[in-house]
Amino acid sequence: MAQFSINEITKNNPNRWFYVMNGQGEAGLVVFGYAGDQGITQVVTGQPTISAFLTEDELELFVNEDVGIADYYKDAVESENSKFQGPSEKYDPTPPE
Secondary structure, eight states: OOEEEESOBOTTOSOOEEEEESSSHHHHEEEEEEOOSTTTOOBOOSSSOEEEESSHHHHHHHHHHHHTOTTHHHHHHHTTOTTEESOOSSOOOOOOO
């Protein structure tokens, strides 16, 4: 898994999937998701470290392991959790009934 810890994701960085923590476990998770298209968008969070990944699969594994909940990533995307910045290439949000 290619993870890079940086201060921002520039427009030219190919690692477009990101994760920001400020503490431990689910409570320390600030935001995670997709940085947008390469060459167009960038991410600056004001946090000291952003972990950046090349694929959504890599990000999903990291998120689930770091918060200690097996399906946290999938559940967050499907429930439209405010900590997830989409869109996801793997999962669709499930609107409440």
